Amino acid sequence: MAIRAIVISIALLLGLGTFIPLATEYAEAGAVKTKRYKNKKKKKRYWRGVKKYSKRWWQLYRAQERRKRQVAQRRRALRLRQMRLAKARKAAEERRAAVAAGKAQPKETAAVLPSGAPAPKNWSVGSADSSELKFNVAGNSGSTVGSASISVVGAATGDSSSRFNNKTVGGIPTTALRRDVINKMIKENGWVVNDYQKQVGDDTVYVVVAQSQGRDGRVHSRLFYFTEAGGRVYSVATNSATDSAERLAEESEKVIQSLRGGARRTQQAAIRE
DSSP states (O other), X not given: OHHHHHHHHHHHHHHHHHHHHHHHHHSTTSOOOOOOOOOOOOOOOEETTEETTSHHHHHHHHHHHHHHHXXXXXXXXXXXXXXXXXXXXXXXHHHHHHHHTTOOOOOOOOOBOTTSSBOOTTEEEEEEOSSEEEEEEEOTTSSEEEEEEEEXXXXXXXXXXXXXXXXXXXXXXXXXXXXHHHHHHHHTTEEEEEEEEEEETTEEEEEEEEXXXXXXXXXXXXXXXXXXXXXEEXXXXXXXXXXXXXXXXXXXXXXXXXXXXXXXXXXXXXXXO
């Protein structure tokens, strides 16, 4: 009996010694097993088919940032011109409202070009919209001898200083500009006479000469100047009797120089920012 009791006691001790560690392992106080993951190799990132942060990647990135800055500069220049055009339209509307109401005409303000410079002395603001600014041109006697208009043809799509500049204006082919004038003259019972390149100041502009028949039956001289300024292609057009055409041509060339000068000042201010 004594031997049997000893054997049972030893068996109980061995069973407890095995059970207690197993119970502790799965209890809350036991050690927490963490799942081990294999180290996976990171995938290489590519941008436009080029490895990120490589030499070619940095070249593409810098080119993209340059394009963004150029677009931002053109937007700032466009907003500035729109504000000036809006100011000119508001002044013209105030004058027309004062005349219609029979009140004393407000203080005369000089017509302003999109560049911010004053228009020629005998130019007064006519009708205007979001795409075109019109002027009435008076002669020495004060009577109207013609009209002029400034409009934006479109955004410049190329470098005006390229070697193909004699065939394009701001990237727009001169053939397309001439075709637009021809279509306009067909609608107004007119015709195109000639077209050529002309040096105005330090820049070359494209000129289309046309003629049309006025309401009085007389033949009117039509001049269309095309130039690039501040990332946009402008058209400066005049309509006058043949005896006043030369005078309007001189004044139009001054307007073109003002547009080009205003664009340069805007670009310099944008670079300083």
